[in-house]
Amino acid sequence: MKTCAHKHTGKKQELASLTGRLRRESRKITGPRAAILEILRHYPHPLTNKEIFAELPKGSCDLVTIYRAMQMLEKLGMVKRFDFGDGTARFELVGEGDDGHHHHLICTRCASVVEIEECFPEEIERRIAIANGFTGVTHRLEFFGVCPDCRK
Amino acid sequence: MKTCAHKHTGKKQELASLTGRLRRESRKITGPRAAILEILRHYPHPLTNKEIFAELPKGSCDLVTIYRAMQMLEKLGMVKRFDFGDGTARFELVGEGDDGHHHHLICTRCASVVEIEECFPEEIERRIAIANGFTGVTHRLEFFGVCPDCRK
DNA sequence: ATTTAAGTTGCAAACGATTTGCAATTAAAC
DNA sequence: GTTTAATTGCAAATCGTTTGCAACTTAAAT
Secondary structure, X not given: OOOOOOOOOOOXXXXXXXXXXXXHOOOOOOHHHHHHHHHHHHOXXXXXXXXXXXXXXXXXXXXXXXXXXXXXXXXXXXXXXXEXXXXXXXEEEOOOOOOOOOEEEEEOOOOOEXXXXXXXXHHHHHHHHHHHOOEEEEEEEEEEEEOHHHHO | OOOOXXXXXXXXXXXXXXXXXXXXXOOOOOHHHHHHHHHHHHOOOOEEHHHHHHHOOOOOOOHHHHHHHHHHHHHOOOEEEEEOOOOOEEEEEOOOOOOOOOEEEEEOOOOOEEEEOOOOOHHHXXXXXXXXXXXXXXXXXXXXXXXXXXHO
């Protein structure tokens, strides 16, 4: 039940390391995939599929291909899906070995995002699990507020 | 920045109290609305619009009317919207004065829901806000795990 | 280098949740 | 009762996401 042992060092992963992970799973390295990974590895924050699409050299690939790529990458544990509550999924690249579990602080005015190190206290989570007889408990947690720039 | 001063006593609200709140906002008490509130006040857990629709005596009202009612009730602060990450909004009636802020523990197998008293520690949240220069910080938090019944 | 089989892609169409336009209806005040 | 603003139902539109399918590559086998 390790939940918070991530070190969010924001260091870019090598593209070779990423394609290697794909190859190991007998996935093909295609133009679209390389392009998508290339975008992801340069961004420190979660991106929506549309945002990835917009960053991609136009014509690189179809939006649907991005949806399919993200589904697959998520299944392989190479990206983590985040939900900011606006009905649009966001994805962030996850380092090898890391489970990607962490949280964000989102500005409700301008939607800027800050990666957060803090996590829900394990001890309290454990207590909640036990009190209700649940096993394998995790959580989804995001913070919202007004950022310095938007505070006018 | 009070976030967790709720008492989740699960006690049903009087229908009269609910309609009173509507009246005060010069909202009309209609058949559909009374029926919807009637359902909500009997359920201790968040319901989707479809679930409310299903509980309603058939023909009571259109699904769209429920969507509109929930939008309005949310704006008046009479219901709170929750997001369990499955792309479907859920609503729970909120007591007068209460802001409805609380969390849930959801079974990933059978989707059963437990209301949770615990909240993210205010002190840590304050620290996060200050560290990043944000104001008016809150959070969205839900727990997921396998319930006793599903643990087989 | 050529073949081959599995994995991929684009495009159109399908989906599910939610919203919107609009004319017909109704609650509540006069 | 009349009047007026709020509300409803129904159809159609939106938005994010998924799926069907035929054409097309990648990577492994020959």
